[in-house]
Amino acid sequence: MNGLRLGVNIDHVATLRQARYATMPDSKNAEPDPILAASICERAGVGGIVAHLRTDRRHIQERDIERLRQSIMTKLNLEMGNTEEIIDIALRVKPEEVCLVPEKREEVTTEGGLDVIALRKELEPTVKRLQLAGIRVSLFIDPTLEQVDAATELGVEMVELHTGKLANAFTEKIQKEELEQLRAAARAASESHLQVNAGHGINYKNIAMIDEVPCLTELNIGHSIISRAMWVGLETAVREMLAAMAKYPG
Numbered sequence: 608m609n610g611l612r613l614g615v616n617i618d619h620v621a622t623l624r625q626a627r628y629a630t631m632p633d634s635k636n637a638e639p640d641p642i643l644a645a646s647i648c649e650r651a652g653v654g655g656i657v658a659h660l661r662t663d664r665r666h667i668q669e670r671d672i673e674r675l676r677q678s679i680m681t682k683l684n685l686e687m688g689n690t691e692e693i694i695d696i697a698l699r700v701k702p703e704e705v706c707l708v709p710e711k712r713e714e715v716t717t718e719g720g721l722d723v724i725a726l727r728k729e730l731e732p733t734v735k736r737l738q739l740a741g742i743r744v745s746l747f748i749d750p751t752l753e754q755v756d757a758a759t760e761l762g763v764e765m766v767e768l769h770t771g772k773l774a775n776a777f778t779e780k781i782q783k784e785e786l787e788q789l790r791a792a793a794r795a796a797s798e799s800h801l802q803v804n805a806g807h808g809i810n811y812k813n814i815a816m817i818d819e820v821p822c823l824t825e826l827n828i829g830h831s832i833i834s835r836a837m838w839v840g841l842e843t844a845v846r847e848m849l850a851a852m853a854k855y856p857g
C-alpha cells in the first residue's frame with residue numbers, strides 16, 4: 608500500500624449524464640450515474656471521492672451529493688465556491704472534507720487557485736463554520752509561499768496545490784519553474800503542519816513529474832481517469848493510476 612492517496616473527481620461522469628438528461632433528471636434512463644462511478648472507484652482502492660457542486664449545477668446535482676453521502680465508504684471531498692447557498696448544503700450534508708475553490712461562471716473548469724490573501728475576510732467565517740460542523744477544510748491555491756502563509760493564518764487543515772500550470776506547461780523552462788514553485792510551496796505548507804494535496808490536470812504521463820514534489824498526501828484527479836475509463840473501464844483506469852502513484856518516493 609503506498610502512502611500517496613488518490614481522490615477521484617467524478618464531475619466528469621455527471622457532465623456526460625447532464626449532456627443528455629439535464630432536462631429529465633428523474634428519467635430511468637439517466638446515465639452514467641456518478642454514484643455508481645464512485646463505488647467502482649472505491650472498489651479499485653481510492654482514498655476518497657471528489658465532487659464539485661457548482662452554483663450553475665452544470666454537472667453534479669444536489670441530489671448526487673446526498674446520494675454520495677449515503678453510499679460512500681471512504682470519504683467525500685466536496686469542492687465548492689464560497690457562497691451562502693452551497694455552504695448551507697455543505698453544513699447539512701456534512702462531507703468529511705470541503706475544498707474551497709474559486710468559481711467563475713464562464714470557465715470550463717477551475718482555472719486557478721483561490722487568492723487567499725485578497726479573500727481572507729470572506730473566507731475566514733466560512734472556514735470557521737465548516738470546521739465547527741466537524742468538516743476538515745482545504746483551500747485550492749496556486750503554489751506560492753504567500754498563498755501558503757495566508758492559508759496557514761486562516762487555520763485550515765489542508766491546502767491543495769494547483770498543478771494545472773505544470774500540466775499545461777508548453778516549454779521545459781516553464782515546466783521547471785512551475786515544478787520548483789510546487790516543491791517550495793509543498794515544503795512550506797508541510798512545515799506549517801498543513802496536509803498537502805495536489806490536483807488539476809494530472810494524467811498518466813505527467814504523474815512522473817509529481818514524484819518530484821515532496822510532502823504530498825493526496826492527489827485529486829478527474830479528467831484523465833474518466834477519459835481512460837472509456838478504453839479500459841473505470842476500475843482498471845483507477846488501478847493504473849494507483850500503480851503510477853505507487854512510485855511516489857514520499
Ligand code: PXP
Pocket residue numbers: 616618659686706708716717747767805806807808809827828829830831
Ligand atoms: N482539484 C480541483 C480543486 C479541481 O477543481 C479539479 C477539477 O474539477 C480537480 C482537482 C481535478 O482536475 P482534473 O479533472 O483536471 O484531473
